[in-house]
Amino acid sequence: MTKPVRLALLGCGTVGAEVVRLLHEQAADLTARVGAPLELAGIAVRRITRDRGTLPVDPDLFTTDALGLVKRDDVDLVIEVVGGIEPARTWLVEAMRAGKSVVTANKALLAEDGGTLHDAAAEGGADLYYEAAVAGAIPLLRSLRESLHGDTISRVTGIVNGTTNFILSAMDATGAGFTEALDEATELGYAEADPTADVEGFDAAAKAAILASLAFHTRVTAADVHREGITEVTAADMASAKAMGCTIKLLCIASRGPDSRGTESVSVRVHPAMIPVSHPLASVGDAFNAVFVEAAAAGQLMFYGRGAGGAPTASAVLGDVVAAARNHLAGVRTPSESSYAALPIRPMGEAVTRYHISLDVADRPGVLAAVAGVFARHDVSIATVRQASASAGPADGTGPVGRGGDAILVIVTHVAPDAALAATVEELRGLEIVRSIASVLRVEGGSR
Amino acid sequence: MTKPVRLALLGCGTVGAEVVRLLHEQAADLTARVGAPLELAGIAVRRITRDRGTLPVDPDLFTTDALGLVKRDDVDLVIEVVGGIEPARTWLVEAMRAGKSVVTANKALLAEDGGTLHDAAAEGGADLYYEAAVAGAIPLLRSLRESLHGDTISRVTGIVNGTTNFILSAMDATGAGFTEALDEATELGYAEADPTADVEGFDAAAKAAILASLAFHTRVTAADVHREGITEVTAADMASAKAMGCTIKLLCIASRGPDSRGTESVSVRVHPAMIPVSHPLASVGDAFNAVFVEAAAAGQLMFYGRGAGGAPTASAVLGDVVAAARNHLAGVRTPSESSYAALPIRPMGEAVTRYHISLDVADRPGVLAAVAGVFARHDVSIATVRQASASAGPADGTGPVGRGGDAILVIVTHVAPDAALAATVEELRGLEIVRSIASVLRVEGGSR
Missing domain, CATH: 3.40.50.720 (NAD(P)-binding Rossmann-like Domain)
Incomplete structure (x- = not known):
C-alpha cells in the first residue's frame, strides 16, 4: 500500500x-x-x-x-x-x-x-x-483558472448568494415584501439569525472579488467592489419589474473594458438589478447559484448549481x-495565481449601467419636459417613459390619470456612466414637481 | 526571454x-x-x-x-x-x-x-x-476530470449536438416536420451537406462515450452506446409532446446504478426523448449545448454554452x-486517464426509462382493458392514459370520440426496463384492435 x-x-x-x-x-x-x-x-x-x-x-x-x-x-x-x-x-x-x-x-x-x-x-x-x-x-473557479486560459473573458455576471436569491424569488412569486420574505427564509433555514452578510451583499461582494481576480488576472479585493444589498427592494419594485417583463436579482457583475480615458480597466459591483425574464439568470430560483460568463472566443457560458450547503x-x-x-x-504544484494583467479598478461612477426610475410627480402640463430636461443635462438618454396614475393599481400606464393630482412616471434609460445616472436622480430629487422618487433600480442583461 | x-x-x-x-x-x-x-x-x-x-x-x-x-x-x-x-x-x-x-x-x-x-x-x-x-x-471535461473527483456522479444528461438541437427547436417553435427543419438548418449552415453523423446520433454517441468514461472512471466506447437519431421524430410527436407540457430533445444519457442482478454498472444511450418544459434542458434552444450533471454530494449542476463553431x-x-x-x-504532467472503476456496461434492455406511446385503436368497448392487459403482462405500470378522436385536431382528449370508428390512445408509463417496454410495444403491434402505433418516445427528466 x-x-x-x-x-x-x-x-x-x-x-x-x-x-x-x-x-x-x-x-x-x-x-x-x-x-x-x-x-x-x-x-x-x-x-x-x-x-x-x-x-x-x-x-x-x-x-x-x-x-x-x-x-x-x-x-x-x-x-x-x-x-x-x-x-x-x-x-x-x-x-x-x-x-x-x-x-x-x-x-x-x-x-x-x-x-x-x-x-x-x-x-x-x-x-x-x-x-x-x-x-x-x-466547478466555476477551475474553469476560470484553467479552461478559459486560452480566451479573453469580458464579463462575469452571477447570482452567487443563495439566501438573497431565495428571498427575491419569494418576493417575485408571492408579491411579499422584503421583511416578510426574509422571515420565511429564516424559518426555512435559508437565512442565518443575523442575515447581514447575505442581505447587505457582503458575501456576494467577497465572491465577486474572487471571480474578478481569476477572470481578469488582476488582484481584486472586497474593498474594490461596489456593494449594495437587497434590503431596500420593495414589493412595489418587484411589481414594477414584472410589469416590464423583468424580475429582480442580486447580481455580481465583473467586467473589463476601457474607462472614460480609454484605459483598459475592471469594474466589479454587487447590487440588485432588473433583468428580463428571458435572461438565463432570471429563471434561477430558490437558493440556487448561477454564473454567466462572456468570453471573446467561447461566447456565452453558464454554470448552474447549488451554491451552499x-x-x-x-x-x-x-x-x-x-x-x-x-x-x-x-511532487509538483498547479500553476499559481495569475495576476500579471494588474488592470486598474474602475470606480463605480464609471460603471456603465441602465437605470429604472419611478417618480411620483405633480400631474400638470410641462412635467415630462422638465424631467426630460434633467436627463438631457446629464447626457443620459431615455429609452422609455410610462405614465401611470399614482392611485391606480398596476403602473402599466392604462389607469386614469387625473389632472391636478399626482402621477407616476416610470423611466428607463439607455446605458450611461453610473455617476451621470446618480447625478440625474439627485437633480430630480430637487425638482419642485417631483413629489418623491419611488424607486431607483439598475437594469442589466439587455443591450449594453 | x-x-x-x-x-x-x-x-x-x-x-x-x-x-x-x-x-x-x-x-x-x-x-x-x-x-x-x-x-x-x-x-x-x-x-x-x-x-x-x-x-x-x-x-x-x-x-x-x-x-x-x-x-x-x-x-x-x-x-x-x-x-x-x-x-x-x-x-x-x-x-x-x-x-x-x-x-x-x-x-x-x-x-x-x-x-x-x-x-x-x-x-x-x-x-x-x-x-x-x-x-x-x-468547460465540462475538466470539471468531470478534476473538479468532481471528490464526488460520485450518478448521471449525466446532455444536449451535446447543436445541429439536432437546432432542428428540434425549430420543429417545436414552428410545427415544422423533420425534413423541413433539416432544410432550414442546412440553409443556415447549422447542418452539413451530409447530416448523417448529426441526425443519426453518431456525433452525440461519441460524446456520450467520452462523458461516460470521465464520469464513471470506466472505459466506454462508441460501440457501448445505444444510439437512435431524430429522423423519425414527426411534427405529430412534437405536438403530442407539447400537449403533455413537454418538448423533444436529442439527449445523451449516461448513468450508473445496479443492474437487474444488483451489479453496479453503466448505461449510456443517445435518443430523442420528451422532457418537461420546466426541465432546465428544455429551454436550451438553437444550436446551444447544455449538460446536466447529478452527483451524490454536489447535487444538480448544469453547464451551458456554445457546443460548436x-x-x-x-x-x-x-x-x-x-x-x-x-x-x-x-516538466510535469496532469493525472492520466482514470479508469480504475471499470464498471460493466449495461445493455439497453436494462436501461430504466419511461415510454410515451400513441396508439391508433378501434373505438369499441374493451379496447382499453385489452391494451392495459398487455402492459400488465410485461410488468409495465401505466402512469396516464388519454383518449382522443383519431380525426380531431389536438390529441388533448377533448375531441369527440365516435363509437365504431378509430380512437387514439396516448399512454405514458412509469419507469420500467427498456426491454419490457419494447416487448410491450411489440405485443401491442400484434393486437387486432390496434390499427397502428403512431409513435413511441421515451420520456426523461421526470421522477425516476
Missing part, C-alpha cells in the same frame, strides 16, 4: 462534518483517484464536545490546537473550513510557507487578503485551492483535495 | 484557422499565462493552397507531411483538429510515445479508441487533453494548450 496523504482539517461544522463523512464513505474511490489513501491526521475545533462521536472518525483526532496541528510533520495537506480572517490566515500562511498545500472555502479571507495567501503559496511552493469559496459545488461545499473541497493530494504525491 | 513552447498544428480548417488567429491576437496574454511564448513550429494540411495567406502566419510553416512534423525535435506539443480515426491516431500515438503532449478535438477517435491514446500518453509520459471534443467551449472550439483548444504548455515547462 502506498503511504497515505495525511490531512489536517481545520473546522468541523456543517461543511467539515460533511468532509469527514465523505472521506469515510468514498475512501476506496478517493484512494483510487489519488493513488494513495487520504487519512485524517487531526481535526481542529474550537471546543471538543461529546457529540463529535457521531462522526465516523477516531475521537482522539480532535484537538483545539489548530496551529500545532498545521505544524505537525505528519501533516501533508491542510483543509480549512473555519472562515473569517484571523486566526485562519495565520494557520494557512504557516502551512503554505512550510510547503503544505491548502484547500480552503474561506471567501472572506480570500477576498480581503488573497494576496497574502498567494504569496505564501508561492514562497512555500504549495498549492492553494479554493473552489468551494464561490458557488459551492459549481454542507454536501455541495464538501464536494468542491474534496475535488480540490484530490488535486492537491495528487500533486503532493507527484 | 524564456525559450518558446513550440506547437505543431495538425489541420487548418475552421477550428485550426481560429487557433492560429487566437495564438496571434492573444500572444501577449498567452505568454504571460504560460510563462513562455507559444510558437507555431508547423501546420500540417492536406493541400497547400494560396488562400492560407490570409492567416497571420508565415506561409513556410505549412506542410503536407503531418507525421514528419510531429516527429520533429523542435516540436513540444501537438494540436490535432483534423478529425477521423486514421491517420490522426497514428500521428497522436507517435507524438505521445515521444513524450509530446497532445491537445485534440477528435471526438470520433477518442470514442472509438480512446484507450490506445491514453495508453500512448501513459507510455510516453505525455499529457492528453481533449476539452474541445465535447460541448465546444463549455470555430471560435468556441478554438477557445477550448487553447485552454488545453496553456495547461499542456505549463506542464511542459514545469
Whole structure:
C-alpha cells in the first residue's frame, strides 16, 4: 500500500462534518483517484464536545490546537473550513510557507487578503485551492483558472448568494415584501439569525472579488467592489419589474473594458438589478447559484448549481483535495495565481449601467419636459417613459390619470456612466414637481 | 526571454484557422499565462493552397507531411483538429510515445479508441487533453476530470449536438416536420451537406462515450452506446409532446446504478426523448449545448454554452494548450486517464426509462382493458392514459370520440426496463384492435 496523504482539517461544522463523512464513505474511490489513501491526521475545533462521536472518525483526532496541528510533520495537506480572517490566515500562511498545500472555502479571507495567501503559496511552493469559496459545488473557479486560459473573458455576471436569491424569488412569486420574505427564509433555514452578510451583499461582494481576480488576472479585493444589498427592494419594485417583463436579482457583475480615458480597466459591483425574464439568470430560483460568463472566443457560458450547503461545499473541497493530494504525491504544484494583467479598478461612477426610475410627480402640463430636461443635462438618454396614475393599481400606464393630482412616471434609460445616472436622480430629487422618487433600480442583461 | 513552447498544428480548417488567429491576437496574454511564448513550429494540411495567406502566419510553416512534423525535435506539443480515426491516431500515438503532449478535438477517435491514446500518453509520459471534443467551449471535461473527483456522479444528461438541437427547436417553435427543419438548418449552415453523423446520433454517441468514461472512471466506447437519431421524430410527436407540457430533445444519457442482478454498472444511450418544459434542458434552444450533471454530494449542476463553431472550439483548444504548455515547462504532467472503476456496461434492455406511446385503436368497448392487459403482462405500470378522436385536431382528449370508428390512445408509463417496454410495444403491434402505433418516445427528466 502506498503511504497515505495525511490531512489536517481545520473546522468541523456543517461543511467539515460533511468532509469527514465523505472521506469515510468514498475512501476506496478517493484512494483510487489519488493513488494513495487520504487519512485524517487531526481535526481542529474550537471546543471538543461529546457529540463529535457521531462522526465516523477516531475521537482522539480532535484537538483545539489548530496551529500545532498545521505544524505537525505528519501533516501533508491542510483543509480549512473555519472562515473569517484571523486566526485562519495565520494557520494557512504557516502551512503554505512550510510547503503544505491548502484547500480552503474561506471567501472572506480570500477576498480581503488573497494576496497574502498567494504569496505564501508561492514562497512555500504549495498549492492553494479554493473552489468551494464561490458557488459551492459549481466547478466555476477551475474553469476560470484553467479552461478559459486560452480566451479573453469580458464579463462575469452571477447570482452567487443563495439566501438573497431565495428571498427575491419569494418576493417575485408571492408579491411579499422584503421583511416578510426574509422571515420565511429564516424559518426555512435559508437565512442565518443575523442575515447581514447575505442581505447587505457582503458575501456576494467577497465572491465577486474572487471571480474578478481569476477572470481578469488582476488582484481584486472586497474593498474594490461596489456593494449594495437587497434590503431596500420593495414589493412595489418587484411589481414594477414584472410589469416590464423583468424580475429582480442580486447580481455580481465583473467586467473589463476601457474607462472614460480609454484605459483598459475592471469594474466589479454587487447590487440588485432588473433583468428580463428571458435572461438565463432570471429563471434561477430558490437558493440556487448561477454564473454567466462572456468570453471573446467561447461566447456565452453558464454554470448552474447549488451554491451552499454542507454536501455541495464538501464536494468542491474534496475535488480540490484530490488535486492537491495528487500533486503532493507527484511532487509538483498547479500553476499559481495569475495576476500579471494588474488592470486598474474602475470606480463605480464609471460603471456603465441602465437605470429604472419611478417618480411620483405633480400631474400638470410641462412635467415630462422638465424631467426630460434633467436627463438631457446629464447626457443620459431615455429609452422609455410610462405614465401611470399614482392611485391606480398596476403602473402599466392604462389607469386614469387625473389632472391636478399626482402621477407616476416610470423611466428607463439607455446605458450611461453610473455617476451621470446618480447625478440625474439627485437633480430630480430637487425638482419642485417631483413629489418623491419611488424607486431607483439598475437594469442589466439587455443591450449594453 | 524564456525559450518558446513550440506547437505543431495538425489541420487548418475552421477550428485550426481560429487557433492560429487566437495564438496571434492573444500572444501577449498567452505568454504571460504560460510563462513562455507559444510558437507555431508547423501546420500540417492536406493541400497547400494560396488562400492560407490570409492567416497571420508565415506561409513556410505549412506542410503536407503531418507525421514528419510531429516527429520533429523542435516540436513540444501537438494540436490535432483534423478529425477521423486514421491517420490522426497514428500521428497522436507517435507524438505521445515521444513524450509530446497532445491537445485534440477528435471526438470520433477518442470514442472509438480512446484507450490506445491514453495508453500512448501513459507510455510516453505525455499529457492528453481533449476539452474541445465535447460541448465546444463549455468547460465540462475538466470539471468531470478534476473538479468532481471528490464526488460520485450518478448521471449525466446532455444536449451535446447543436445541429439536432437546432432542428428540434425549430420543429417545436414552428410545427415544422423533420425534413423541413433539416432544410432550414442546412440553409443556415447549422447542418452539413451530409447530416448523417448529426441526425443519426453518431456525433452525440461519441460524446456520450467520452462523458461516460470521465464520469464513471470506466472505459466506454462508441460501440457501448445505444444510439437512435431524430429522423423519425414527426411534427405529430412534437405536438403530442407539447400537449403533455413537454418538448423533444436529442439527449445523451449516461448513468450508473445496479443492474437487474444488483451489479453496479453503466448505461449510456443517445435518443430523442420528451422532457418537461420546466426541465432546465428544455429551454436550451438553437444550436446551444447544455449538460446536466447529478452527483451524490454536489447535487444538480448544469453547464451551458456554445457546443460548436470555430471560435468556441478554438477557445477550448487553447485552454488545453496553456495547461499542456505549463506542464511542459514545469516538466510535469496532469493525472492520466482514470479508469480504475471499470464498471460493466449495461445493455439497453436494462436501461430504466419511461415510454410515451400513441396508439391508433378501434373505438369499441374493451379496447382499453385489452391494451392495459398487455402492459400488465410485461410488468409495465401505466402512469396516464388519454383518449382522443383519431380525426380531431389536438390529441388533448377533448375531441369527440365516435363509437365504431378509430380512437387514439396516448399512454405514458412509469419507469420500467427498456426491454419490457419494447416487448410491450411489440405485443401491442400484434393486437387486432390496434390499427397502428403512431409513435413511441421515451420520456426523461421526470421522477425516476
